[in-house]
Amino acid sequence: MIKSFIIRVLVTFTCLVGQNNYPIVLIHGFMGWGSEEMGGYNYWGGIKDYAQMLRDEGSTVFTVSVGPVSSNWERAIEVYTQLKGGQVDYGKSHAKKFNIIQKPQGKVYDALYPQWDGNNPIHLIGHSQGGQTARMLLYLLTNKVYEDEEKGIVEKSKLLGGINENWIRSITAVVSPHDGTTLADVITKTIPFIQYFIGLAGVIGTRFYDFDLEQWGFYRGEDETWAAYLKRMRTHDAWTTKNICSWDLSLEGAKELNGFLQADPTVYYFSICAATTKKSLDSPSHIPLEGTSILTRSRAKILGSRVGYWGDGTSTDSTWFENDGIVNTRSMYGPTTGNNGPDPIITLDEGDLLIPGQWYVLGPFPLDHWNIIGHLGNRRTNQLSERIFVTHIKRLTNLSSF
Numbered sequence: 001m002i003k004s005f006i007i008r009v010l011v012t013f014t015c016l017v018g019q020n021n022y023p024i025v026l027i028h029g030f031m032g033w034g035s036e037e038m039g040g041y042n043y044w045g046g047i048k049d050y051a052q053m054l055r056d057e058g059s060t061v062f063t064v065s066v067g068p069v070s071s072n073w074e075r076a077i078e079v080y081t082q083l084k085g086g087q088v089d090y091g092k093s094h095a096k097k098f099n100i101i102q103k104p105q106g107k108v109y110d111a112l113y114p115q116w117d118g119n120n121p122i123h124l125i126g127h128s129q130g131g132q133t134a135r136m137l138l139y140l141l142t143n144k145v146y147e148d149e150e151k152g153i154v155e156k157s158k159l160l161g162g163i164n165e166n167w168i169r170s171i172t173a174v175v176s177p178h179d180g181t182t183l184a185d186v187i188t189k190t191i192p193f194i195q196y197f198i199g200l201a202g203v204i205g206t207r208f209y210d211f212d213l214e215q216w217g218f219y220r221g222e223d224e225t226w227a228a229y230l231k232r233m234r235t236h237d238a239w240t241t242k243n244i245c246s247w248d249l250s251l252e253g254a255k256e257l258n259g260f261l262q263a264d265p266t267v268y269y270f271s272i273c274a275a276t277t278k279k280s281l282d283s284p285s286h287i288p289l290e291g292t293s294i295l296t297r298s299r300a301k302i303l304g305s306r307v308g309y310w311g312d313g314t315s316t317d318s319t320w321f322e323n324d325g326i327v328n329t330r331s332m333y334g335p336t337t338g339n340n341g342p343d344p345i346i347t348l349d350e351g352d353l354l355i356p357g358q359w360y361v362l363g364p365f366p367l368d369h370w371n372i373i374g375h376l377g378n379r380r381t382n383q384l385s386e387r388i389f390v391t392h393i394k395r396l397t398n399l400s401s402f
Helices: 002-017 050-056 072-084 092-098 129-142 182-188 193-204 226-234 245-249 251-258 294-303 379-397
Strands: 024-027 061-063 122-127 146-148 168-174 268-274 277-279 286-288 345-347 359-365
Touching: 024 050, 024 072, 024 129, 050 061, 050 379, 072 129, 092 146, 122 129, 129 168, 129 245, 129 251, 168 379, 182 251, 182 294, 245 251, 268 379, 286 294, 359 379
Parallel strands: 024 061, 024 122, 122 168, 168 268, 268 359, 345 359
Antiparallel strands: 277 286
């Protein structure tokens, strides 16, 4: 009783003296889009603009637009450059390894938040793959990347060539596949998944939607025929590399990321989880909840019964069947499959004194992968989604400042 009272006093004290006004940065997931795309239909909120909703609550909010099918490495660098401004630089070693353009001419940005640094940190909120991207950005900020490791030559960019501490106060992953998703494994074995989408990028990429693939040379030349363009696409080195989101979202790819994207003891971590399935009465499988949208239902059924495999041949078990239609709910809680073991993961108790360096789990909420950010829902799901975001932003502003 006394211990509980002391904790609550400390929590109240922290909320009173530790408030911060750090900006919120929203990072979209796989196949996402920016505020200038999709004819004004918002990635964050759909018909409603969640970024503006949070601004109306008093927060400073930025939304970024990164490669919808790119690797987390490239997406993280794009987040950094859009916030700080300037020329995207993927790094000389990365560009050489994957045969991409290191500094694409079309990827030069005006700064959204030029004063961002250790004295002016931010909160990152990533949906789906955006959660992985946020973790990658933290890694790139706090570790030197070498242009030539044998000679000790670091990359020239301010992001990759230095150590930038205290730039990120918290990371919130919304239905993110920390341990990968078995859907990525299933789809990449049945259709040419991401490769197919990238092949279409030059055909359907318009001002309404942009695949942002200039670093791979994926754009149609002024006088290039479609036949020549498609032939060039099919022979690109990207098809055989790990520099693509389908790898990062797979079980094995996520495991590789988890091996070095470990929790930072100075950063607060939150996982907002969802599930749109329930256990079947006559089998271990999961089936969609009543009211699950038609567009989500079929994928929820696949995830609810299929197993995925890691590179060593081991497979997932029935604890992976619960899902939101895109990501296995178990994978949302936090990173567990890295070679160095799982990050600390606990269920959030609103009475707890929050400690950086461990993942706090919220949910799972009865929502699917898109309901949770305001899409394909109804009045109930929309109200729940909005409440989750507004409440969580208040939680973030009550975290202690650096």
